Amino acid sequence: MADEIVEVALGEAFETTKKALMAVGWGEPEAAIQAEVMVAAETCGNNQGLVKMYQPQLMAPAPGSAAPVVERVTDTSSVLNGMQSPGMLALKAAVDIAITKSKGGVATVGVYNTSTSSGQLAWYGAQAAKAGRVVIITANSPEFVAAKPGAKASFGTNPLCFACPVEGREPFVFDMSTAAVALFGVLKCxxxxxxxxxxxxxxxxxxxxxxxxxxxxxxxxxAIANFGGHKGVGLALMVELLCAALSGGAVLGQVESKKTAKSWGHHVIAIDPDAMVDGFAARAASIIQTVAASHPEGVRLPGDSSMAIAKINIEKGTIPVPKKVWDVLIETCAKAP
Incomplete structure (x- = not known):
């Protein structure tokens, strides 16, 4: 039987999640960033939300973790050593760097040595698009996904995200897992x-x-399956190459396993559209509007459902949370020093 769902005020969800993260060892600034990402995901119905706290000990700081450190700097690129920090903290730092470096052109930032998931990539993509950038973000993770029935798991759920500014509306954000179901979709089940x-x-x-x-x-x-047969495998492999081979993350065949290596990778490519064309946001709006209107009943585009769910939840001021997850959050807060 499916678990009970409780409605939680948005502000309460953020404060409780932040307090729970502080209870497992995070400082207030780091807890606030992670809570913001998770509550934003929950608000738009994404499975990268508060279910991450269902096993709060897994969200605690890794032994010896520290703030991410920038390495291998050029005018248009950087590599960020995550220093075993959570993906949510390291990826936010990487996207901020990519936004700054791409002013007037293109920049790429790799991330390695992170210890947990970065969560909903759409959140970072939207931040970059609101800053006026076209962005592609990818992330890999330990071996959860098999390339075919009976194969050993090789890939993470390996999501990818594309986002860009669009005139007259919220940014266009396409965020997808290359697996048939995301890891935290499994945990939510x-x-x-x-x-x-x-x-x-x-x-x-x-x-x-x-x-x-x-x-x-x-x-x-x-194991989890890739979506779309060989096409999903191809996209998962692309993400693996960008996030492991290129960004410095743990490489299949060179480590016992990515899980034991605990070095998840991310890759960010940011483009300043003003360096390439005038009026990009209006041009993007024309394309999106034309595609959306190409059927008499309209065409559902990536991000439409998430935006609609977020609008409903923001208007009512609450989000639905599995009661088991919410109970764990409350119990974790109660254990705070």
Whole structure:
């Protein structure tokens, strides 16, 4: 049976999440950034939200972690050593650097040595687009996803995000996992007692399953599937090459496993459209409006659903949260020193 859902005020969700993060060891500034990213995801119905706190000990600072350090600097590129900080902190720093460096051109920033997920890439993409940039962001993670039925897991859920400014509306943001279901989608199914989506995972025998306990994240020997057959595998491989081989993250075949190496990678490419064309935001608006109007009933575009859900939640001032997740947050706050 699916778990109960509770409605939580937006401000309360942020403050409680921040307090829970501080209870597991984070300072107020670092906790606030992570809480903002997670609550924003929950607000638009993305599964990278508060479910991250379902096992709060996994969100605690890694042993020896420190603030990210910039390495290998050029005028148009940087590499950021995450110093075992969370992906959410390191990626925000990387996107901020990319926005600044790309003024008048193009910049790329790689990130390695982060210890946890960066969360919803759309949040960072929107920040860059609101700053006037066209941006491509990718992220890899440990071995959760198998390239075909019966194969060993090789990829993370390896999301990618494209975002750009659009005249007259919020930025266009396309954020997708190259897996058939995101890791925190799996954890949300586990937290709420609901089955996995059809044809999103394999059991240990390489057969389709909807039972979380059949895959290694749930205690079994199976794996998440890539979406879209060989096309999903190709995109996942592209993300792996950008985030591991190019950005310095743990490389398949060179480490025992990415999970034990604990060096997740990210890659950010930022473009200042003013360096290439006049009136980019208006040109982008024309394309998006034309595609949206290409069917009498309209065309659903990437980001439309998230924006609609966020608008509803912001207007009512609350977000729906699985009760099990919210109870864990409250319990974690109660343990604060």
């Amino acid at each position: 586990k937290a709420t007692g609901t089955p996995l989506p059809e044809q999103s995972a394999y059991n240990a025998a390489g057969e389709w399953t909807t039972d979380v306990s059949d895959i290694h994240i749930g205690g079994g020997g199976g």
